[in-house]
Structure formats: C-alpha cells, structure tokens
Amino acid sequence: MTTKTVALDEGVVRTPAEIKRSRYLGITYLLLAAIVLFFFWRWSGDLGNFTFKLARPLDPSAPDLTLSASRTTMIVAVVLAGLGGFQLAKGFGKFNNMVLGFGIFLFIFAFLGWATAQSSLGAFSMVGMMKATIVRSVPITLGALAGVMSERVAVINIAIEGQLLAGAFVAVVVASPLATADDSLFLGAPLGSWIGVGAAILAGMLLAWVLAVLAIRYIVDQIIVGVVITIFVGGMTAFLALRWLADNPQLNQAPIFKSIGLPGLSSIPFLGPVLFDHNIFVFGAFILVAALTFLLFRTRWGLRARAVGEHPGAADTLGVNVYRTRYLNVIIGGAVAGFGGAFFTLGSVGRFDENMTNGRGFIGLAAMIFGRWHPVGAMAAGLVFGFADAMSQTLGILQTGIPSEFLGMTPFIATIFVVAGVVGKARPPAADGQPYIKQ
Amino acid sequence: MTDEPKGEAPPEMNGDADNGEKSGWAAFMDDLTGVNVDWRSAVLVPVLAMTAALAVSVLIIVASDIELWRSFSISALGDSFGQAGSAMWALLTGSLGSLAAVSSTLAFAAPLILAGLSVAIGFKAGLFNIGAEGQMLMGGMVAVALGITIDIPVFLNVPLAIIGAMIGGGIWGGIAGLLRARTGAHEVITTIMLNSIAGLAVVWMLSTKFFQPEGRLDPVSEDIAVSARLPRLLGFLDRSDVRVHLGIVVALIAAYAIYWVLFKSTIGYEFRAVGFNPNAAHYGGMRVTWLYTSVMALSGALAGLAGMAQINGLLYRASPGFAAGIGFDAISLALLGRSHPAGVVAAGFLFGALRAGGIEMQVATDVPVDLISVIQALVVVFIAAPALIRAIFRVKTGEEIGQLTTGWGT
Numbered sequence: 001m002t003t004k005t006v007a008l009d010e011g012v013v014r015t016p017a018e019i020k021r022s023r024y025l026g027i028t029y030l031l032l033a034a035i036v037l038f039f040f041w042r043w044s045g046d047l048g049n050f051t052f053k054l055a056r057p058l059d060p061s062a063p064d065l066t067l068s069a070s071r072t073t074m075i076v077a078v079v080l081a082g083l084g085g086f087q088l089a090k091g092f093g094k095f096n097n098m099v100l101g102f103g104i105f106l107f108i109f110a111f112l113g114w115a116t117a118q119s120s121l122g123a124f125s126m127v128g129m130m131k132a133t134i135v136r137s138v139p140i141t142l143g144a145l146a147g148v149m150s151e152r153v154a155v156i157n158i159a160i161e162g163q164l165l166a167g168a169f170v171a172v173v174v175a176s177p178l179a180t181a182d183d184s185l186f187l188g189a190p191l192g193s194w195i196g197v198g199a200a201i202l203a204g205m206l207l208a209w210v211l212a213v214l215a216i217r218y219i220v221d222q223i224i225v226g227v228v229i230t231i232f233v234g235g236m237t238a239f240l241a242l243r244w245l246a247d248n249p250q251l252n253q254a255p256i257f258k259s260i261g262l263p264g265l266s267s268i269p270f271l272g273p274v275l276f277d278h279n280i281f282v283f284g285a286f287i288l289v290a291a292l293t294f295l296l297f298r299t300r301w302g303l304r305a306r307a308v309g310e311h312p313g314a315a316d317t318l319g320v321n322v323y324r325t326r327y328l329n330v331i332i333g334g335a336v337a338g339f340g341g342a343f344f345t346l347g348s349v350g351r352f353d354e355n356m357t358n359g360r361g362f363i364g365l366a367a368m369i370f371g372r373w374h375p376v377g378a379m380a381a382g383l384v385f386g387f388a389d390a391m392s393q394t395l396g397i398l399q400t401g402i403p404s405e406f407l408g409m410t411p412f413i414a415t416i417f418v419v420a421g422v423v424g425k426a427r428p429p430a431a432d433g434q435p436y437i438k439q
Numbered sequence: 440m441t442d443e444p445k446g447e448a449p450p451e452m453n454g455d456a457d458n459g460e461k462s463g464w465a466a467f468m469d470d471l472t473g474v475n476v477d478w479r480s481a482v483l484v485p486v487l488a489m490t491a492a493l494a495v496s497v498l499i500i501v502a503s504d505i506e507l508w509r510s511f512s513i514s515a516l517g518d519s520f521g522q523a524g525s526a527m528w529a530l531l532t533g534s535l536g537s538l539a540a541v542s543s544t545l546a547f548a549a550p551l552i553l554a555g556l557s558v559a560i561g562f563k564a565g566l567f568n569i570g571a572e573g574q575m576l577m578g579g580m581v582a583v584a585l586g587i588t589i590d591i592p593v594f595l596n597v598p599l600a601i602i603g604a605m606i607g608g609g610i611w612g613g614i615a616g617l618l619r620a621r622t623g624a625h626e627v628i629t630t631i632m633l634n635s636i637a638g639l640a641v642v643w644m645l646s647t648k649f650f651q652p653e654g655r656l657d658p659v660s661e662d663i664a665v666s667a668r669l670p671r672l673l674g675f676l677d678r679s680d681v682r683v684h685l686g687i688v689v690a691l692i693a694a695y696a697i698y699w700v701l702f703k704s705t706i707g708y709e710f711r712a713v714g715f716n717p718n719a720a721h722y723g724g725m726r727v728t729w730l731y732t733s734v735m736a737l738s739g740a741l742a743g744l745a746g747m748a749q750i751n752g753l754l755y756r757a758s759p760g761f762a763a764g765i766g767f768d769a770i771s772l773a774l775l776g777r778s779h780p781a782g783v784v785a786a787g788f789l790f791g792a793l794r795a796g797g798i799e800m801q802v803a804t805d806v807p808v809d810l811i812s813v814i815q816a817l818v819v820v821f822i823a824a825p826a827l828i829r830a831i832f833r834v835k836t837g838e839e840i841g842q843l844t845t846g847w848g849t
Binding site: 158214218220221223224225227228229231232234235236238239240242243244248359362363365366369403405406408409412413415416419420421 | 499503505567618623625627633635638639640642643646767770774806809810811812813815817820824827
C-alpha cells in the first residue's frame, strides 16, 4: 500500500487508492441509475402501480404501500445519478460506505417495485420476505460467529460447515425420542428438544476440540483440518442417517421450536412480525451477537483473546496463556456453531436430510470475512446473505424471468469483491492461521 | 510471513532426501526400485494411515449397529463384527475381485487422479486449491456443450472435449490465481466462493434450452454424441459392466506430464520455488504474479479434465451433482500422495478402489457407501498428524507435514 497522498482543497487527505475507489463508486452509481432508468422504466413501458404488503392476515394491521412504478423508478434513477455525480466531484469521505448502502437499498427498492409491477400479481408480501430474511440469516450468522470466535485467536476455522451439519444431526436424533407432543412447553419447545439443542452444542464443541487439538497441539495445517472435519462429518452423518434413520423414522421427527412473540413489541405493525415474533434460535442469534461483541471488545478477557490473535508472542510475554485462550475460544465457537446446526432441524423442518446445511457453513465463512471478523459485521453480512436468499425466492414467485441462481450467486461474488479489496480491504487478525510454538 | 521455513532447502530441492543410515527394509526398497527417497514418509506412513483408518471404520460399523445396542449381548457383538468383516471383504472384492470390479476401480480412479493432480500442483506452488469441484463443473460443462453440438469422428471429437474442458476449468482456476496474484485475495476463500458460483451456474445452464432435452423440466442435459464419449478400453469384450475407459490413460499421461513439468522443466522449478518462499522467488527474479496465475490455471485445467472424464467417460450427460464430491476427495488424495504425481496416481487407485468397493459394500452388506468419506477423512488426519501414527503403531515416521498453506493475512 502506497503512502503517497494527495491534498484536496478542503484539506482532506486522500490516498490515490481512495480516489480510484471513489471514482469506481461514482461510476457504479451512474450505471445503477442508467439500469433503473432504461430497464425498469423506459424499456418496460408504463407498468402502473405496485403494492408491497406490510401485513399478513393475522399480523397487526398495517397499510399497504402502493406506489406508481414509473414515478418511483424515475425518482430513484435521479437520486442515484445525483449520488454518482457528487461522488465523482467531491466524494462522501467517511460516509462512503453508508451512502453506498443507501444507493444499493434504493436500487433494490426500484428493482422490487419493477418486478412486482410487471408480474401479474402486482403485489407481494414485504413482511413475509423480511421475516424470511431474518430466519435465513440465522444459521449464516451463527456460523460466522463461530468463525469470528476462532479466528480472533488466530485459529482458522473452515470446519463451520461440518459443525453445523453435526449439530443438525445430533439435535434431531437426541430430541426425537425424548420429546413427545403432550409435553409442556418451555420457551416454545418441550424439555426433550432442549436436551437435543444441548447435545448439538456439545457436538459442535467436540468437533471444535478436535480442530483445536490437531491445530494447536499437533500443529497440523488448520485449513486442511477444517476441510477434513467437514468431509468427515458429511460422510458420518450420511452414513448414520442411512444406517439409523432410514429404518427408524421415529428417530427423525422432532417437534419444531414454536415462535414466541415478545409481549408488546410483537404487536408493532410491520416491525413486530418481522423482528419480534420468532423462535428461540433467532433471538438466540441476536443475543449471541450482543454477548460476543461485549465479551470480545469490552472485557479484559476479550482484549487478551484479541491480543493472542494479533501477536501471540507479545501476549505470551505479558502472561496470557496463548494455548488455553485458543482452546477456549475455538470451543466456544464450536458451541455457537452447534447451536446454529440445531436450527436446521429443530428450528426449521424437524427432520434431518443428508447434507442439509448445503454450504451454509461456507457462506458463514464468507459472512465472517464480509463482516470483517466482528460479531456485528457478521450479523450484518448474515442479513445481507439472508436477504439475497429470501429475495431469490420472492423473484421466483413474481416470475421476473431472471434466473434465481444469479441472485443466489450475489453473496459469493460480493465476498470475492471484498477479499479482493474492491469494496474496502478486510483485514484478518494478524496471526490468523499461524501456529504458535512457545519458545 | 513468520511461518516461512528458514535455512535448509526443502528435501525435494536437495535431490535425495535421506542420506543417513537406512534400515534394512528401506535399503531393500532402494535396491528394488533403484531410487533413493525417504521411504518412511513416502510409503510407510500412508500404508499405516490407511490401516488405522480401516481399523477405525470397522469400529464405527460395530458401534453404529443398532441391533447391538438393543440386545447388548456377546452374540450380537459377534454379529456386528461379522457385518464389519463382510463389509471390509466387500470393499476388497468390489474393487479387485473380478474383471468388472477392477475395471470399475480404474474408471473411478481416472477423475480422482486428475483432480488429485490439480490439488497437488497447487500445493507444490504453495496454493491450496479447494476449488477443484467448481473447476470440474466448469470443465465438464464445456465438454457437455461441445458434446451435444459437435459430432465429428471420435479421434477428433475426444481431443476437442479434452482441450475444451481444460480451457473451461483453466479459466475458472485462473480467476482465483489472478485474484491472488493481483489483489492478494486468498485462494482458499475465492475458490470456495467460485465452487458455489459454479454450482449455481450449472443449475442455471441445465435449465436453458441449449442444454436441456426437450420436454424435460428437471436440470439435466442432453446426452453427448457417441463420438465424444471416451472409448472403452475393453470394448471388444462387449460387456456393459466392464467400464474402464480412455480416461485412465489420459490420467496417467497427465500424471507423467505433471511430473515432467514439476521436476524437469524451468517453470516447474519456479512453481516449487514460489511455493517454498514467494519472497525469495520474487527477489530471484521470478514473476510471481504470472506464476500464481499459471499454477491455478494449470490446476483448474487438470480439474476440468477430471470433469471431462466424469462426463465423457462415465455419465454421458450433466446433472447438477456430476462432480460427485471428487473435487473434495482430491484434497485428501493429494495429501495422501504427498503432492507427488506418482503418489497421487497410487492414492487415486486406492480411492478409486474405495469408491468401487463402497458400492459393492452397500449392496452386499447394507453398510452405507458414505463410510468411504469417513475413511478418507481419517486417512488424511493420520497422514497430516504423523504423531498419531507414531503413538498408535510405535514406529518412527518422517517429519510432520506442517503448514502447507498460508493464513488469510499474508
């Protein structure tokens, strides 16, 4: 990275890389404006109105949002063009990313408006899509949190996929025989289901312990360990699913955790059903994000853990037990991933299918990078990826003719952009992936 | 960059690895083969790792037997071990027990060897290509696209498929190499992402009119032309169960070519040098950007060939899962083969035998074929952590593999 700087007349100092990036951003806004103008408005002709439904039949009532397609797209195009012009002329400085987020929001709003107006339905349930966004983000966020905990102490964890899958399997196998329909419910599920969740957490911790032992004590390459654990769990769960569950379906049907509406909050129009009426996994993910952020960034313990990730030698000199810190963090991460794994079965469909995590762990890895190794960033990235997931489903219903696979690719392409430094450089913990050998 | 090995040159750059006293059997192996290598790490550790993995898999079969846990008696324990024993026997007979079994082993080995070479050449250059699966998909789809549109004589059509698949996989791998070289984006992350993108791209492509047969709604392609199919080597026997095809020959030629490139050519020396220490290679005047890109492109081309072997040799049409996890098995395979082309070929035969035998095992003994993934994962654990092998078998082994890859930060 060059340190040469260019002073602007306001006295703001920008590096050539920032200027280049600013130019790219400006051009991007103008392109988006052109797309909105050309494809959504001019090309499709006047499409009339579109309606975003902000409440479903049983939700707290909220008025529908009905707008004129042509007027909305034109306003969005003008605003985007304005953003682009300002970005090219002056730039937004430290608000760059916030403005980028706003620009993308506008674009997606116009896109959804166009997609709705051109479909024969003319309306779709915004509340349903936003709720799906939250639900689909949960396993990704939890997987990313597992990665954050582990990589903050410089142990690369690409076994997230395996930990999620193991959690999913163990949860349903333990919960199915223990939970019966007429049990009394505690926070949305019978006691047996809770034991299933506990078992899933233990399974995640066990795999994390294996990762830690191989990576820390035996100094095996961490990426290889992660891949191997994922292959092992994939094979093992498929093996056991055929050997146990195929002939014993009673082992593979657990009650699903019921939604809990937070009193008061869940009756807020629109926001209530989207944010405050979910099962315990969703609330658990929110709570974990807050708790782990506090732990990592507001406690002495967290400071030490991060020191181990940045410069284990220095941390060791100051009396931090590097090995113990690494073991502990990796295993906490495993517990989080195990909990996230239980979501796939107990929080969602109630049964296990071979390879049902379907790469969510790897998306979680991407979310961790996208979120810059921070719990809140991980959640934000999880929500973005969850939104892409929910939106591709919506577009399927609206029949836009745009293949849903393309939208499904966006998280992965976005992650490549992030690691390539196009949208700001993500910096991992300095010692990430390096074994520590005490002198 | 604190994890760079310092001081001594790596063993393979010294020429012969083990110049000290050799024990009897190692000296015997030297005399037998005429080459002087570190037999302990090249042969002993993989063999012991395989033995340990099979032993653990027997225990897994026994411990996962529900009947055993229900009755909990000595006779039930005997039954479980009996099932495990016959499962192991089925693994053996299903892979080596008949002409059909051997030919099936070879047919499975072809894409495995090619994908294994893809990962191995990456390791040699210090790059971890997890993307063989996606590169297989892309190479295979090019082969499908050519196979369903072009029908020319077989001696032209097969080479066309080979070249097309290499280009398709090569581009997909080259993207990751270029990103690594130009922006520092870690190849592990980019190849994982490119795998997912390739998977979705295949699903989309198979829903287009170009690939999909008329009247089908599921994602599947038309059959490729007969002239594009890899000829069966024992076709004159006219037996449909003898499936060994030209792919295994392609794989062996590729293995020899990679051996030649890696150890006899200038660019191969540069690949290994950049893998050993990219900074030193850079200061030595090598173009690291170009090397990273070309290694990943070559790696992707090999994986693309594996996809071609899968399509043109075995399936004759594409469906979303046609790479069948081979790209991931390839990682285990490259580690088992110590990233050396000869080792990869040997490991490829072994994994091909496991795949062939695993099917027989599931049919004959009801032990699910997915056990072979478990066996392969265990093999790699034992290979990567020789300390475990030392502890179990009480033998001396070579050095730990140590760090093959670099962390995200570098």
